[in-house]
Amino acid sequence: MSGVGPPEFDAAFRERLIELFRWRRDVRRFRTDPLAAGLLDALIDAACLAPSVGFSQPWRFVTVDGPARRDAVRASFTACNEAALGGYKGERAELYAKLKLEGLTDAPVQLAVFCDEGTDAGHGLGSRTMPEMLRYSVVAAVQTLWLTARAHGVGVGWVSILDPDAVTRALEVPDGWRLVAYLCIGYPVEALPEPELQRAGWQAPDPEARRVWTR
Template sequence: MALSTSFTDSERIALEKVMRLRRDVRRFRTSPVDQKTMDACLTSFSLAPSVGLSQPWRIVDVISDNARAAVLDNFETANTRALRGYTGDTAKLYAGLKLAGLQDAPIHLAVFCDEATQKGKGLGAGTMPEMRRYSVVCAIMQFWLTLRTYGLGMGWVSILDAPRLKADLDIPDDWQLVGYLCIGHPDSEGLDPELEQLGWEERLPCPKPETR
C-alpha cells in the first residue's frame, strides 16, 4: 500500500491530540486487553528508529504471579527508600502519590536493551554506545502513542532496583532494563499530568534553543 508523504491539517491535529492525551497512567481498570489489539500496538516497535538499524529492544511479558509479586516487592522497597530522601511537606506529598499501577494493570512488559547485539554491525554505537538504549526509548515512545490511539494507557515504572529485577526475572547479563511498563484501560482520562494536578511539579513551556 502506497502512503502519502504529506500530511493534512486534520492529520497534524490528530497527532497533537494523541500527544496531549498520552499520560503516564497509574490508575487502571482491571479489565483484560484484547490480544489482537496488543499485537497491533507492538508492531510499532518494528517502525521505530534505531542506531545502525540494530533494533536492540528485547521485550519480556511478565505474566506469572511469582514474577509480578517480586516486581511489586521490588517497587515497594525502592519506594520506601526514595521516601527517605525527602523531608517536610515534600515528603508528605510524596507519600501520598500513587506512583505505579502494578496491582491493577492487566499487562506488564519489561523492556530491555541488548547491549551485545550484533545487529547493526556496531554502526553509531562504537562512538556512542548509549545510542542503543536511546533507540529503545524511542521505540517505547512510539508504542506509548500507539496504545493511546487504541484507548489504552501506559505507566512507566522507574522506582525499581534494576539489577534485582533482572535477577528475579532471570534476564541475560547483556540486557539492561530501560522500561518496566504497566498497560491497560485507564481508570480516567485527562489532559494534565497527575503530578501537576497534585502540585508536585509544573510543566514548563516550549523551550527556546540556545545558540552557539
C-alpha cells in the same frame, strides 16, 4: 515498495497528531479487564517501527505474567519507594507519600523492555562512539508503543522506581540485556488532560524546558 511515494498528511491529521501527544499520559490507575485480543501484539509491532541506531533494533520485550515474578517486581518497587521517600523532608515528603506512582496491582499487562547491548544487528554502526544510543533506541520504541496505545484508548505507566538489577534477576533474561522500561498497560480508569504530577501539585510546567539556546 519501489515507485511508491510517502503519504501526504493534511492539516487536520497534524492537529490530531498534536492532540495525541497532549493526551499521552503516564497512567497509574487501571481497570483490571484485559486488553482486546491481539492488541498487545499490535502495540509491540508498532514499537518495532521506531528508529534505531545502525538499524540495530536492540529492543527486547518480556511479558511478565507469573505471580512470583510480579511479586518480586512489586517488592523491588516497595523497597525503592521507601528509600525515595526518605530522601524528602517536610511538606515535600508528605506530598510524595500521597502520590500514586505505579499500577502494578491492577494493570492487566506488565511489560519489561530491555536493551540487548550485545546484539550483532547493526554491526556497531553509530554506537561505537556513543554506545548509549542503543538504549536511546529502546526509549524511542517505548514512546512509539505509548503513543500507539493512547490512540487505541489504552493507558501506559512507566514504573522507574525499581532496582533494575533485581528485576533483571527476577525475570531471568539473557546476559547482556539491560532493563530500560517496566511498563504497566491497560485501560485507564480516567483520562487526564494534564500530567498527574502537575494535577497533584508536585511539579508545574517548567518554562526552561521550552527554551531554545542559540550558539
